[in-house]
Structures are given as structure tokens and as C-alpha cells.
Amino acid sequence: MNGGVSIHVVDVASGQVAEGMAVRVRRPGGELLCAGRVAADGLLAELSEQAQDFTRGVYEVELEVAAFYREQGQALPPVPFLDVLVYRFGLDDPRQHYHLPFKLTAWGVSCFRGGA
Numbered sequence: 001m002n003g004g005v006s007i008h009v010v011d012v013a014s015g016q017v018a019e020g021m022a023v024r025v026r027r028p029g030g031e032l033l034c035a036g037r038v039a040a041d042g043l044l045a046e047l048s049e050q051a052q053d054f055t056r057g058v059y060e061v062e063l064e065v066a067a068f069y070r071e072q073g074q075a076l077p078p079v080p081f082l083d084v085l086v087y088r089f090g091l092d093d094p095r096q097h098y099h100l101p102f103k104l105t106a107w108g109v110s111c112f113r114g115g116a
Helices: 045-049 065-071
Strands: 005-011 022-026 032-037 057-064 084-091 098-105 108-110
Touching: 005 022, 005 045, 005 057, 032 045, 057 065, 057 098, 065 084, 084 098
Parallel strands: 005 098
Antiparallel strands: 022 032, 022 057, 057 084, 098 108
């Protein structure tokens, strides 16, 4: 895979991918590049056609964490610990592929750069 960004989301509390979680990718300042829901394979499929849209710069991934867990039937407090998680990352070389594997629960998140 050349260039671009891919996102994979796993709910580590259940051991399943976070199928159905709403995700958006933006440039800081609000320009929306991509929006969709995590698919059955855990990936945000809408990013597959976006490789050319990623140039050197800073981007934000927005994950609708609280809404996802509430849709799964999990009781969360009125003010959840993680609501809309905003993850800002930098892309220095657009010729490389940047894979963002998110591992999360309603109470925490882990992500690193994969796909180097």
C-alpha cells in the first residue's frame, strides 16, 4: 500500500472490532476529508479512496466513543470519560502509508503509528 492513511478500531473490552463507530478525519480548522463508520473488518473503508488527499501536515481523527458504547447498551455517566475522542497526528511523508490502530474502551485509548 502506497501513501494515505488507514484506521482500524478494536473495542478491547469485548475483544471485537468497533463495528458501527462513527469516525471523521479532518484537517485542523475543520475541513472534513472523510466520514464514515467502522466496518465489520474494523476498518474505516471510506479512507481507501483518499490517499491523494493526504499531503504533508497535521490531521485529526474524531471517534464517537460515547455514542458507540451507548449504542452497544453500555451505561455511561451523563458526562462520559471519553465522548468524542480527537486524535491529532502529523504526516511527514505522504509517500508512506500511515496506519492508525485504535484500541479502546469507554475509559481509555491506545494508538500508535503502524504501516511504516
